[in-house]
Amino acid sequence: MKKKRRINYFRLFIFLIILIGLIAGGVFLVKEFIIKKDDNHFIQEQKKDNNNEIKKSPLKDLNYSDDDIKIINDSLSEEHINYLVENKIKSEDIIPIVKETYYIDYYLKDYLSYKKENPSKENNLIVQAVNTHINYPFYTHIEDTDESLGKFVLLNKYYKASESYKANDLIAVSSEYHLYGSNFELSKECYEAFLEMYNDAKEAGYGFKINSPYRSYQTQVGLYNKYASTDGKEMADTYSARAGHSEHQTGYAFDIRDFPYTNPDYSKTKSFTWVSKNAYKYGFILRFPKGKEYITGYQYESWHYRYVGKEAAKYIYDHDLTFEEYYEYFVKFKNPRNLK
Ligand SMILES: [Zn+2]
Structure with a gap:
């Protein structure tokens, strides 16, 4: 039971x-x-x-198609839509620009006026020029850079730093990793990434050492003046930065040379072949690439690397961008279209 x-x-x-x-x-x-x-x-x-x-939509009266109006509504502020209406901007003058991947709505009026001045220029180059400020001559329209951005601080011919600016985590570079001089420093984050890259390169049979890492504002004053007095300002500007405009002041950039030393032209060394292919995996970018001199304002520098972190470095490498282009779209304007 x-x-x-x-x-x-x-x-x-x-x-x-x-x-x-x-x-x-x-x-x-x-x-x-x-x-x-x-x-x-x-x-x-x-x-x-x-x-x-x-x-x-008032754009109907300007013969914008429904698809065009949708594109405009998705990407432009109300103020800018009104601007199109008031100025009777034709759809064929604005739609191709808005369709460009790196369109930043803040620059709408600049895109339109730059296009007017350069009617035969392709739309991607219009957007690129305005985004990187090269629609203005170098060293004009200079802004104070946002010094709080760490590895994303941009210093170039349009963005400058104050005299006192430097990375807040500068640490000494061991003499094992640099060529000459002493008291060399780099941002800790950048230095650790460098060591990782250095060790992997060594294991693969490639060698290099740092030639020039962090440089203070004052050091740059001396350096630029020396070059300018020898070569003249115009020439010096193609390879040396004016004080406050040098990447080296950030502590996130350095120059390297192959070690053992084989060639004064680093781009012709075996070391470069490895570094140029692998640097992005450690968060570094070739800062002044060949063919982008019109944006960076500097001659091609196979030896100058900049730390921006792995994610940004990979994006820049994969999409063949300059840091100027990346900075404006992803850092300053915070990736308005959520590009991946
Ligand atoms: Zn350099």
């Missing part, structure tokens, strides 16, 4: 578990259904809103 009763309890227990399972499952399904329905409803409403917005 006793045994039988125990079995009944057991069956009851199993039954209850199944019942609870079924109820929970049912509740889950009903909930899912309600959420989906809500979502669908929301999407439908949004579509309706978008269609209404397109229908009543």
Whole structure:
């Protein structure tokens, strides 16, 4: 008797578990259904809103197509849409620019005026020029750089740092890793990445050492003046930065040379072949690449590397960008289109 009763309890227990399972499952399904329905409803409403917005858009009067209006509504501020209307900007003058990957709405008026001055220039080059400020001559329209950005601080011919600026985590570079001089320093983050790269290169049979890492504002004053007095300012500007504009002041940049030394032209060394292919994996970029002199304002420098972190370095490497282009879109304007 006793045994039988125990079995009944057991069956009851199993039954209850199944019942609870079924109820929970049912509740889950009903909930899912309600959420989906809500979502669908929301999407439908949004579509309706978008269609209404397109229908009543003032751009209709300027013969913008529905697709064009959608592109404009998705990318331009209301103020800028009004600007298009008030200035009767034709769709063919603005749509190709907005469609460019690195379009930054803040620069709308600059894109339009630069295009007007350069009607035959391709749209990607219009966006590139305005984003990197090369629509202005070098060393004009200079802004104070945001010194709080660490590895993303941009110093070039349009962005400058104050006299006192330097990375706040500068540490000494061991003499094992640099060629001559003493008291060499780099940002700790950059130095650690350098050591990782250095060791992997060594293991693969390639050698290099640091030639010039962090340089203070004052050091740069002396250096630039020396070059300018020998070669003249115009020439010196192609290879040396004016004080406050040098990447070396950040503590996130350095020059290297092959070691053992084989060639005064680093780009012709075996070491360079390895470094140029692998640096991005450690967070470094070739800062002044060949063919981008018109953006960076410097001659091609196979020896100058800049630490920007692995994610940014990979993006820059994969998309063949300069730091100027990356900085403006991803750092300063915080990736407005959520590009991956
Ligand atoms: Zn350098």
